[in-house]
Structures are given as structure tokens and as C-alpha cells.
Amino acid sequence: MKLLEERIQKDGIVKAGNVLKVDSFLNHQMDIDLFNAMGKEFKRLFGTVGINKIITIEASGIGIACIAAQYFGVPVVFAKKSQSVNIDGEVYSTQIESFTHKQVYNVIVSKKYLSPNDNVLIIDDFLANGCAMNGLLDIVRSAGATVAGIGIAIEKGFQKGGETLRAQGYRVESLAIVDAMNDETGEIIFRTQG
Numbered sequence: 172m173k174l175l176e177e178r179i180q181k182d183g184i185v186k187a188g189n190v191l192k193v194d195s196f197l198n199h200q201m202d203i204d205l206f207n208a209m210g211k212e213f214k215r216l217f218g219t220v221g222i223n224k225i226i227t228i229e230a231s232g233i234g235i236a237c238i239a240a241q242y243f244g245v246p247v248v249f250a251k252k253s254q255s256v257n258i259d260g261e262v263y264s265t266q267i268e269s270f271t272h273k274q275v276y277n278v279i280v281s282k283k284y285l286s287p288n289d290n291v292l293i294i295d296d297f298l299a300n301g302c303a304m305n306g307l308l309d310i311v312r313s314a315g316a317t318v319a320g321i322g323i324a325i326e327k328g329f330q331k332g333g334e335t336l337r338a339q340g341y342r343v344e345s346l347a348i349v350d351a352m353n354d355e356t357g358e359i360i361f362r363t364q365g
């Protein structure tokens with residue numbers, strides 16, 4: 172998506188350790204005009220596959236998912252990061268290792284909000300090694316719900332998440348795919364998408 176690529180090129184900052192900072196428009200301050208354009212694009216990509224729910228994970232996925240949901244007319248459920256392992260059986264839970272914080276989180280979704288009747292679109296801000304997405308997939312599978320697709324704002328194509336998920340048969344649509352970036356020169360190279 173040209174608009175997102177241009178914005179990353181203009182305002183994204185390449186940090187050491189393969190981290191792309193996009194705090195000025197996506198991860199901290201949020202550019203709602205851009206989010207609307209992204210939401211419309213997700214709707215164009217996934218609008219015909221009968222999605223009835225969007226799933227994401229707190230915190231950065233929520234804004235993107237909510238704006239996208241307005242175009243689908245469906246609710247958003249966000250997986251919560253939880254301190255404790257829940258043992259009362261009322262939630263689906265899994266563990267996710269954070270790429271940016273190098274920490275393992277317990278993540279939960281209440282059983283009330285996800286069921287075998289759901290056909291879900293999973294949305295997140297970044298796809299890197301796929302740990303966050305694998306956790307969300309684990310939760311959706313535990314609920315017996317169907318994964319209609321995975322929508323990502325920024326995929327880092329030089330990390331293995333996207334390739335692995337596509338090889339597993341998931342439809343992964345990333346609005347921008349960064350194939351290379353250099354923290355010394357600040358250069359960012361995008362994959363050409365059809």
C-alpha cells in the first residue's frame with residue numbers, strides 16, 4: 172500500500188536489532204487518516220470472505236483493528252496480556268514471546284467472545300518472527316473458530332513469520348513488506364506487491 176510505504180519511508184526510524192520505530196504515526200501517536208486508508212484496504216482484501224469478528228492483541232493492534240472493523244461492521248476482540256495463568260477455565264490462554272520486549276506474556280481471551288461460529292480476521296501492527304501471531308492462532312484454534320485471514324500493517328519480510336504462516340496455508344496480507352533495512356544509513360527497502 173503506497174500511502175503506508177511512503178509514510179514509513181518519511182517517518183519510520185530504523186533502530187539497531189532490526190526494530191523499525193513508527194511511533195509518530197502508528198504505535199504511539201496514531202494517524203487516523205492513515206488508519207482509515209488501511210481499514211479500507213483490509214476491507215478491499217478481505218471483504219468477501221464472510222468475516223464476523225476481528226481479533227487482535229493489545230496494545231498496538233487495537234487501534235488498527237477498531238478502525239478496520241468500522242468498514243466490516245463487526246466487533247473487535249483483543250487478546251489481553253495477563254500477569255497470571257488463568258486456571259478457572261473461562262478463558263483461552265497461550266504464551267507469547269515479545270519481539271520488542273524479549274519477555275514471555277500470558278495472553279487470554281474470554282470464552283464468551285470466541286466460538287466455533289466465528290470466522291475471524293486477525294489483525295496486528297507488525298509481523299516479525301510470528302510469535303504474536305502464533306499465539307493468536309493458538310487461541311482461535313482452541314475456540315474452534317475459523318481463520319479467514321491475517322491482516323498486517325507492516326511485515327518485516329526478512330524475518331520468518333510471514334513465510335512460515337503462508338507455508339502453513341494462511342492467507343497473510345501485509346500492507347507494507349520491508350525486505351531490508353539498515354540502521355546505519357536509515358535505508359528501508361520494500362517488497363513490490365501485486
Ligand code: 5GP
Nearest residue numbers: 189190191270297298299300301302303332
Ligand atoms: P513477532 O511476534 O512476529 O516476532 O513480532 C510481532 C510483535 O512484535 C508485534 O505485535 C509488534 O508489537 C512487535 N514488533 C516486532 N517487530 C517490531 C518492529 O520492528 N517495530 C515495532 N515497533 N514493533 C515490532
